[in-house]
Amino acid sequence: MKRVFLMLLVVSLIISGVTSVYGAETIKVGLITPLTGPIATFGQSVEKGVRMAVDEINAKGGVLGMKIELFVEDNQAKAEESANIARKFIEQNKVVAILGPVISSNTLAAAPIAQQSKVPLLSPTATNPRVTQVGNYIFRACFVDDFQGTVMARFARTGLGKRLNTAAILYEKTSDYSIGLAKYFKETFISLGGKIVAEESFSSGDQDFSAQLTKIKGKNPDVLYVPSYYDTAGLIIKQARELGINVPILGGDGFDSPQLAELAGKENLKNCYFSGHFFAGSKSPEVRTFVANYKKRYNAVPDMLAALGYDAVYMLADAIKRAGKVDRDAIRDALANTKNLKLVTGTITLDENRNPKKSAVIVGFDSNGNQVYKTTVNPPKK
């Protein structure tokens, strides 16, 4: 019996030795994304975008003559899972870079681990400013919440035909993303001469918002800002409309999911707008090729999360190419120097805080709950 075990051990050692030698031929990249859980459509879209980009790059011969080997793990949108997966990717899979996690609070849990182990982590979609403040190995492919909040506040003041003077905010007090957006919206709205008449909050997992909404209704705001993900935003929009709150409802990129219309009810999405990273109907050649290829592959129109996931891979590939070698530190340095990189969601230049400067689109809805393009807002030139 003992001998059998010994032999098994030897065989498995040989096999693992062989695979690790073989593994050196590829560029190992890990993707942490919520494939299930409350915001599963986000994670699935990111995964689709990432896989498509990886396959495209590999089909063209890979980067530096090596193929990208992708590991994907589902974090169920949980912070602790994100941290565990990051650790697993670094220690077991020995990845050179991590893509994801998708939402800010998850990224904030995984980022310190990547930073400690000096593995570059590039979140396609985490918009909270604190994410890249974790350290110099943490990057993102999307704009930051202060920009997003600012854009929506400005849109509320000037973009809807008439000037809206009073706003109410309903945010999730347990979400970094939601708190951040609420803060920047409020600051900008006030600095533009508007007034915040109500600021209400709720906890994650709440389903009943009638108390907060009734209170907001009593204050009669011209516009309601709901910086929340689609799973709760859908319920809030529905309950707000049912309580007779018919003013415009604005949100952030968290609204971007086909499930929003299901949860809120199509008819309730009238007069709702959100700030996003990308619009599939755009005329730019990059977007058109991307949308066409995505449709061919998945038979669906890509949302902005798919586009950002796709872009994150190209951002990383570009950095590896410029680094000239598959080395975590060299890739970090190259990523930090990303300049004028033309991608689907816009031209990316990273600032000194490793945040991209890029434009936002504002998206509304038609009567069938389909997204319609409203306008594009460029980043402030400093």
Added chain:
Amino acid sequence: MITEIFQQIINGIALGSIYALIALGYTMVYGILRLINFAHGDIYMVGAYAGYFAIASFKWGILPSFIFAMLICAMLGMSIERFAYRPLRLRNAPRIAALTTAIGVSFLLENLGIIFWTPTPRAFPQIIPLKIYQGIYERFGIIVNNRQLVIISVSIALMLLLQFIVNKTKIGMAMRAVSFDRETAWMMGVNIDYVISFTFAIGSMLAAAGGVLVGIYFNRIDPLMGVMPGVKAFVAAVLGGIGIIPGAMVGGFILGIAEILVSAFIASSYRDAIAFAILIIILLVKPSGIFGTATREKV
């Protein structure tokens, strides 16, 4: 301001009747068995999914879907009793063992739900079209919709039905006898296992009704939807005096209204904290709950 207070109280009653629906099942099982069935909140979740599949996949109407969900949950409740609780009861296991098993069953159901139905929330089919009563709105400035009325009236109706079953029927008499003194009831020829099975079936059916109603009301179901309402319903049952059927109802309403009023007039960030503080104070003043008597326990 007055209209806002009234609107908030209506919101509170609607929320409270959800807690009350779940609390009824808790309180009944406790009343008969002295067992806190922590899996109750998860049976409610299974009920919501059963209703979802009946409506969305089988394309059934509202009534058949309701009955389907209730039957599925009755079977689930009975099998949980048969396989998880009865073996312990027959071995005279201490009460803490049954409680621990209940918690285990709760986690089992939640995780089976995650495996089979994925943790992704689903939008519940809008089978009852929303109707807002315009007349009431124009006259009083208060918005009431038909779903709120349905949820409130169904929970009151189910409470009355339960009262009737427990107090006026033969099986109800057997339930009360088992609750009062299990051994004597057995010696008098009451089939204890049957009575307890029946209790679980009824309790789970109530939970299923709650699940379907909540699915319609909030339009969103997920495998962990039973956790928070389960805890709150349990608190509501204790608040009203656990084991007492009208107590569960009143406890649910008080909890719902307290939560809503705190979030409306104090601060929405302290909703649960303050609402639960109020409950602690009530229990300090009256430890056996609002309807509870300190010495006698009854159904």
